[in-house]
Amino acid sequence: MKAPDSNSRGRALPLSRRNLLRAGAAGSMIGLLGADGRALASGFEPFGARSPLRPDGKTKHVVLIIMSGGVRSRETFGSPEQIPNLVKLADEGVLFTRLRTANLGHFGASMSIVTGISEARGIRDNAPGPDPTIFEYVRKDLGLSAQEVWVATAGGAQQVNYAHGMHPEYGARYGATTLDGDGVFNEEFKALVKRFGAPRPLGEVPAEKVAGLRKALRGGKPATAEAESRARVERYILDELGGSTSELRGAGAGDAKALRLARNLLSVFRPRLIGVVLQDADIAHGSFNGYTEVVRRNDAAIGELVAAIRGDAELRDSTAVFVLPEFGRDSDLNTRRGLDHGDGSDDLRFVHGVAWGPDFRRNVVIKDDRQTIDFTPTIAQVFGAKARLAKGNVLREIFA
Numbered sequence: 001m002k003a004p005d006s007n008s009r010g011r012a013l014p015l016s017r018r019n020l021l022r023a024g025a026a027g028s029m030i031g032l033l034g035a036d037g038r039a040l041a042s043g044f045e046p047f048g049a050r051s052p053l054r055p056d057g058k059t060k061h062v063v064l065i066i067m068s069g070g071v072r073s074r075e076t077f078g079s080p081e082q083i084p085n086l087v088k089l090a091d092e093g094v095l096f097t098r099l100r101t102a103n104l105g106h107f108g109a110s111m112s113i114v115t116g117i118s119e120a121r122g123i124r125d126n127a128p129g130p131d132p133t134i135f136e137y138v139r140k141d142l143g144l145s146a147q148e149v150w151v152a153t154a155g156g157a158q159q160v161n162y163a164h165g166m167h168p169e170y171g172a173r174y175g176a177t178t179l180d181g182d183g184v185f186n187e188e189f190k191a192l193v194k195r196f197g198a199p200r201p202l203g204e205v206p207a208e209k210v211a212g213l214r215k216a217l218r219g220g221k222p223a224t225a226e227a228e229s230r231a232r233v234e235r236y237i238l239d240e241l242g243g244s245t246s247e248l249r250g251a252g253a254g255d256a257k258a259l260r261l262a263r264n265l266l267s268v269f270r271p272r273l274i275g276v277v278l279q280d281a282d283i284a285h286g287s288f289n290g291y292t293e294v295v296r297r298n299d300a301a302i303g304e305l306v307a308a309i310r311g312d313a314e315l316r317d318s319t320a321v322f323v324l325p326e327f328g329r330d331s332d333l334n335t336r337r338g339l340d341h342g343d344g345s346d347d348l349r350f351v352h353g354v355a356w357g358p359d360f361r362r363n364v365v366i367k368d369d370r371q372t373i374d375f376t377p378t379i380a381q382v383f384g385a386k387a388r389l390a391k392g393n394v395l396r397e398i399f400a
């Protein structure tokens with residue numbers, strides 16, 4: 001959790017494509033070629049168990065999923081059959097039924113979630129805002145390196161601006177590492193792998209079988225932490241090269257990629273905080289059916305992410321997940337039988353949201369008004385950090 005590499009200070013990473021390529025390639029060659037683990041450790045901090053974020057808590061990792069693009073409660077918790085995974089999460093956690101949203105357009109509204117401030121304070125269309133984000137608060141207060149805090153987006157140059165603001169006491173040097181839906185494994189990287197010889201994807205071979213084989217090769221001895229982390233990186237790379245992320249297509253493909261990316265990052269690098277910013281629901285302006293398909297698909301992808309958490313011995317009891325849209329949509333269909341966002345109705349101004357994690361209460365529904373800007377101070381609280389400039393309130397009622 002301390003900063004091991006030169007990227008962690010100075011300009012916030014923004015792992016450029018090139019850096020990522022380097023880091024990814026360094027990691028991958030170990031997995032693919034079986035070299036020793038040292039090069040990997042120099043690129044990315046090893047992936048051993050983390051200590052809890054607070055001495056009085058169990059949470060070690062937090063995932064914040066912002067369903068940007070505008071999603072009404074009617075299509076989420078108002079139609080539970082569309083979102084079985086979110087319903088399950090809510091049953092095991094805390095469900096908010098009236099989160100007041102910031103009415104600032106897509107970019108401003110999502111920005112307000114990560115800053116905890118619902119004012120259009122100098123928010124321009126494609127630039128970082130003036131206020132610090134949750135990513136900067138936790139990195140600065142906990143002394144976390146850039147590789148401990150990530151933002152995976154559905155794409156669009158605009159979305160990298162959620163990684164940090166321009167506040168002089170925070171800013172780029174505390175920003176999140178950003179990745180868009182094309183991920184680490186872009187075409188450039190694939191060409192490199194081709195040169196070294198593409199690995200055979202695991203395909204249908206069950207993970208337990210591979211683990212058993214590995215154990216046999218070690219003479220039955222338990223795996224070292226290093227061997228385990230190497231195996232995780234290897235699995236990640238094989239997954240990616242198997243095309244599971246890059247070949248996602250159709251309505252909501254950008255969102256699906258971002259969620260898949262977050263899942264892989266969490267499994268492999270075990271960062272402290274991952275923000276996932278979606279956007280595909282906005283297809284609703286022109287297509288109600290496309291929109292509901294995005295909602296269903298995102299629920300399924302969130303289900304995959306949560307399944308990966310549940311299936312991981314270390315993440316299972318130490319990972320918290322927050323999910324909320326940035327705002328809803330209009331009450332009535334437009335003339336194209338789509339849904340805009342601008343009528344000022346409660347369908348637009350209030351959304352449902354979920355908090356799920358080892359330190360949170362279970363099966364609790366909060367029906368009183370809360371705000372989408374409350375999530376940043378609340379997540380800061382989970383980290384033992386303070387969102388000093390945020391205007392939202394800590395949602396104390398979520399804590400067990």
Ligand SMILES: [Zn+2]
Nearest residue numbers: 070106282285
């Ligand atoms: Zn829109």
